[in-house]
Amino acid sequence: MAPKKSNAKSNAKNTKESTQNAATKSGWLPGIFGSLQGSTTSRTSADASKRATTGTADKANPRVSSIKSTQKSTPKSTQKNKPKIAPSIAIMKDRLEEILRHQQIAPEVYSARSRLIQTTVLQHSRAMADENFSATSVADLRLMSELYDSIYFDSSCIALAKHYGMAFRWSSRMTRAGGKTTRTVRRATIRRAAEIHYEITLSSSLLFQTFQEDSRPIKVCGRPCHHRLEAMQRIVEHEAIHLAEMLVWIDSDCAAGRFQAIANRLFGHTEHRHELVTQRERAAKLFDIRVGSRVYFMHEGHPVQGVVNRITRRATVLVESPQGEMYSNHKRYLKYYIPITALKLVARN
Numbered sequence: 001m002a003p004k005k006s007n008a009k010s011n012a013k014n015t016k017e018s019t020q021n022a023a024t025k026s027g028w029l030p031g032i033f034g035s036l037q038g039s040t041t042s043r044t045s046a047d048a049s050k051r052a053t054t055g056t057a058d059k060a061n062p063r064v065s066s067i068k069s070t071q072k073s074t075p076k077s078t079q080k081n082k083p084k085i086a087p088s089i090a091i092m093k094d095r096l097e098e099i100l101r102h103q104q105i106a107p108e109v110y111s112a113r114s115r116l117i118q119t120t121v122l123q124h125s126r127a128m129a130d131e132n133f134s135a136t137s138v139a140d141l142r143l144m145s146e147l148y149d150s151i152y153f154d155s156s157c158i159a160l161a162k163h164y165g166m167a168f169r170w171s172s173r174m175t176r177a178g179g180k181t182t183r184t185v186r187r188a189t190i191r192r193a194a195e196i197h198y199e200i201t202l203s204s205s206l207l208f209q210t211f212q213e214d215s216r217p218i219k220v221c222g223r224p225c226h227h228r229l230e231a232m233q234r235i236v237e238h239e240a241i242h243l244a245e246m247l248v249w250i251d252s253d254c255a256a257g258r259f260q261a262i263a264n265r266l267f268g269h270t271e272h273r274h275e276l277v278t279q280r281e282r283a284a285k286l287f288d289i290r291v292g293s294r295v296y297f298m299h300e301g302h303p304v305q306g307v308v309n310r311i312t313r314r315a316t317v318l319v320e321s322p323q324g325e326m327y328s329n330h331k332r333y334l335k336y337y338i339p340i341t342a343l344k345l346v347a348r349n
Contacts, residue, residue, distance in 0.1 A: 118233070138169065145168065171205075179203065184196070315337070
């Protein structure tokens with residue numbers, strides 16, 4: 001059921017741009033993967049470095065982009081106000097686009113790289129005890145992303161994102177999506193320049209409620225996963241393509257052909273969805289509670305009866321009341337957010 005009137009969603013707050021130098025790379029990352037970097041098939045142009053120094057334009061909104069095209073001549077009076085681009089930034093963007101368009105990874109190379117990334121993350125993590133870890137940190141997510149950037153994207157993706165502003169985060173509130181990559185733009189004003197910020201977020205709740213003792217077989221992006229670390233890798237791979245596409249083309253859609261072709265060539269992904277255990281599945285399996293179930297719960301010492309309308313971290317229960325909001329069935333309901341464990345099914349007559 002849905003209310004007749006829906007409130008407009010508030011715009012997400014924009015975060016400030018990081019001032020980190022995108023040209024700086026981790027010194028030890030290339031060394032770890034040096035033996036595997038050459039085991040790829042890519043069409044590399046001999047004059048790529050010459051073309052890269054020209055840069056590319058942000059076609060969707062050139063006013064908010066800090067990367068401008070230098071191919072067209074501009075009057076001297078307006079050139080003073082244009083931001084200058086470090087040649088390394090333009091080179092990284094061209095290199096990243098070339099990888100996205102042409103690189104192909106052999107299955108055996110992908111498998112070897114995946115195992116090496118697993119080992120490296122576990123060795124350097126202060127939170128993960130094993131592959132089916134019960135604790136993790138933002139440092140683990142950042143490290144894994146940087147490893148993928150070093151080995152698959154020639155250290156061009158994360159470094160380019162850091163030039164604008166880049167953050168990593170775990171979320172316990174994401175109950176349906178395994179991961180999310182966002183591009184936030186703070187438009188230019190008279191007093192400040194435009195700011196762009198990127199963020200990769202992974203769902204901790206989905207990972208931790210999957211791979212329990214009685215867990216069913218799990219696939220993420222079409223690839224079987226046997227433990228949480230493998231599932232985390234598949235999600236990071238998926239979000240890395242989102243980030244790379246946003247950096248090169250601004251827009252990214254995992255249902256589009258371009259995204260799926262890149263995901264298949266680089267990581268062997270055959271799907272763009274996950275099969276992690278959701279809160280809905282967990283509620284149905286453990287408590288036999290589903291959307292539409294009639295339930296009751298205790299509120300201020302009294303039992304209250306209603307219907308489950310939604311299940312996320314908690315269940316949204318609609319209780320019929322004259323003081324409530326009008327819904328599409330022409331009845332009024334008050335809305336309660338109740339933990340699944342506090343709900344009881346109403347006995348059927």
